[in-house]
Amino acid sequence: MPLMPVKFTLQKRVKLAQGLWMCYWVSVMVGILIFSLGIFFKVELRKRSEMMDNNESHLVPNLLILTGLLTCAVNAFGGKVCHDSLDPMKFAKWKPMLKQYFVGCLVFNGILLAVALLCFLMQFSVYLTLAEGLKNGIRFYKDTDTPGRCFMKRTLDMTQIEFRCCGNNNFRDWFEVQWISNRYLDMSNDEIKDRVLSNVEGKFLMDSVPFSCCNPGSPRPCIQHHLTNNSAHYDYDLRTEELNIWTRGCREALFSYFSSMMSSIGGLVIFTILLESADVAGLKYLTTSLESMADPENPECESEGWLLEKSVKETVCETLAKIKALVKPNQVQEGRSLPPEPRPQGPYKDSSQQPVVEQG
Known part of the structure; x- marks a missing residue:
């Protein structure tokens, strides 16, 4: 159905x-x-x-x-x-x-x-x-x-x-890397030299961030250097100056x-x-x-449409049977002997009837 x-x-x-x-x-x-x-x-x-x-x-x-x-x-x-x-x-x-x-x-x-x-x-x-x-x-x-x-x-x-x-x-990730190239550092400056020598890996680390971290919505000019030093800037407190730079990673x-x-x-x-x-x-x-349609030449006639020609269970079983028939290898039936090999054809049916060729 x-x-x-x-x-x-x-x-x-x-x-x-x-x-x-x-x-x-x-x-x-x-x-x-x-x-x-x-x-x-x-x-x-x-x-x-x-x-x-x-x-x-x-x-x-x-x-x-x-x-x-x-x-x-x-x-x-x-x-x-x-x-x-x-x-x-x-x-x-x-x-x-x-x-x-x-x-x-x-x-x-x-x-x-x-x-x-x-x-x-x-x-x-x-x-x-x-x-x-x-x-x-x-x-x-x-x-x-x-x-x-x-x-x-x-x-x-x-x-x-x-x-x-x-x-x-x-923003604190910038404190852990040297993000300023050595070519832009004045190594004759004692403060810079001491900062480089004080680092085990010889890097110039500081509590600063690039200009791109600055928030243009901040009411004061951007502070990007000495962020953790409240005394380095007038009327500055790191805990309250959240609008100064972007805090989102x-x-x-x-x-x-x-x-x-x-x-x-x-x-x-x-x-x-x-x-x-x-x-x-x-x-x-x-x-x-x-x-x-009962009469394809008469477009006015009624017809019936459906999703599947059979039920879901019958359709699945039929599909699985077809798949098994396709993937099942051809096997030789047990107990069935193979056909005998063809014997060589010639004018003599038996090898004993073939003429003996004398040597010498």
């Missing part, structure tokens, strides 16, 4: 075909949106690739670009089938492909589900990548003359300005930006799965209602 049968008249079939055609092209637009978001996500990752420890995070945007293109192709084909469904001559050429198309849609929905899960699960990987990448970026901030690190200072400064953050975890700011983007894209992919499933179910009703 068919699963969820529905009676259709000509008017219902026409309305279903028109509605499906619109839904399929909405799905095409969603596919274009997924493709565009994948490119945008990839560009954003590349812009900050110097502050990211590896390239594993590019897996998600690459999959989004691919699934966006596949969504456009799959739904454009479904829209064309719906457009030609009410013309018997045009529908006849699509009919042999529909079974493979439905199977492909099920596989494609599984791919979309995997991509949606990756959008949520890969967020932890992005967090670890940012943590290690920003740590190295702060360490290489001063190396503006080193090949491969020339633009690290500019990238990190622009990031801190754009995302209103400072350091990796907070860049790891938290960047992760919030990327995680919100990935969560939004994951939600869009889940919506695409639901929309795709509705489109496939509607197309199944449309095609089965057209195939079950």
Whole structure:
């Protein structure tokens, strides 16, 4: 017995075909949106690739670009089938492909589900990548003359300005590294020399941050040097001057930006799965209602459409049986002897009848 049968008249079939055609092209637009978001996500990752420890995070945007293109192709084909469904001559050429198309849609929905899960699960990987990448970026901030690190200072400064953050975890991360190059230090100055010699690793450390950490909303000019020394500035208290510099770490700011983007894209992919499933179910009703018409030459006659030709249990059992039949290897039956090997053909049936050639 068919699963969820529905009676259709000509008017219902026409309305279903028109509605499906619109839904399929909405799905095409969603596919274009997924493709565009994948490119945008990839560009954003590349812009900050110097502050990211590896390239594993590019897996998600690459999959989004691919699934966006596949969504456009799959739904454009479904829209064309719906457009030609009410013309018997045009529908006849699509009919042999529909079974493979439905199977492909099920596989494609599984791919979309995997991509949606990756959008949520890969967020932890992005967090670890940012943590290690920003740590190295702060360490290489001063190396503006080193090949491969020339633009690290500019990238990190622009990031801190754009995302209103400072350091990796907070602004105190700048106190632990030498972020001023030796070429800009006056080693003849006794104060600088003593500070370098007092450090075990010979680094020039100070309680200062780059200018990009300054908060333009502060009511007083930015204080970026001697942040922990209240007596170094007039009417200054580190505990109350929270608006002077950004207190939020860049790891938290960047992760919030990327995680919100990935969560939004994951939600869009889940919506695409639901929309795709509705489109496939509607197309199944449309095609089965057209195939079950008693008189195909009379479009006014009623017909019946369904989701599955048999019940779910019977369909699953039949599918599993077909799969087992395909993967089952050919085996020789036990107890069955192999056919005898063919004997050499010649003018004599028995080797004893062959003439003996005398030697000598």
